[in-house]
Amino acid sequence: MSTVIYPSPVFGPVHSRRLGVSLGINLLPSDGKVCSFDCIYCECGYNASHRAHAKLPTAEEVRQTLESRLKEMKEHGPAPDVLTFAGNGEPTLHPDFARIALDVAALRDQYFPQARMSLLSNATRIHLEEVRKALFCFDNILLKLDTVSEEYIRRVDRPCGHYSVEEQMKWLTELHERITIQTMFMKGTHEGEDVNNCKEEFIAPWLEALGCIRPRMVAIYTIDRETPSPLLEKASREELDAIGGRVRELGIPCSVSY
Ligand code: SF4
Helix, strand or coil, X not given: CCCCCCCCCEEEEEEECCCEEEEEEXXXXXXXXXXXXXXXXXXXCCXXXXXXXXXCCCHHHHHHHHHHHHHHHXXXXXXXXXXXXXXXXXXXXXXXXXXXXXXXXXXHHHHCCCCEEEEEECCCCCCCHHHHHHHHHCCEEXXXXXXXXXXXXXXXXXXXXCCCHHHHHHHHHHHHHHCEEEEECEEEEECCEECCCCCHHHHHHHHHHXXXXXXXXXXXXXXXXXXXXXXXXXXXXXHHHHHHHHHHHCCCCEEEEC
């Protein structure tokens, strides 16, 4: 399969209709993936097939590379609409995540104060106080919650360490309207087992959980690229629209990407 491994520590900018001009900040190594999940749909591939050999970029490397890129963009354009922490795995695994978030916020204020800061995270580190404090630097915090079935999460998101839905719910609910919940819906099979989370048995408890968390927004999407597990299928547009409608009925805005 074709996997996407991003340059590090800065990549792009990427132009998207939804985000505008997004400059990526990848706190993971440039030659492989480091994640606390090992999702069967991950566009970076399985953790074991894409082990990183290079080191994590240091906070100083991130700061210097970002500053020179922002200077260049100030002179020649385009102006970034958003600085997005994403890339080859889970950004909050970086031991200096909090310091880097502060550095990036300071550079943003200096060069492009109108730009937003976004974080794409699987939420496995939000139990750490230093990570939760660092979240205050971000305008958009997108946290993954594909289902509230622990069994499904073990099969599909495949956490690499301890994971408890109950504990996650506590932290997500505490973060409440500061976060966007991001959920992947898909169908198909993995190793002979059904992985369809568009069924009512998954949707109803997930909606109930959203009613408790009351996030600022929910973003649902489906498979868009080739996946490491070969028999996964996209959820249909109708299914996603129907799920999105039910989220909105709870009074929570929901974006649907197909
Ligand atoms: S959390 Fe994201 S980066 Fe990590 S394995 Fe899942 S899809 Fe890939």
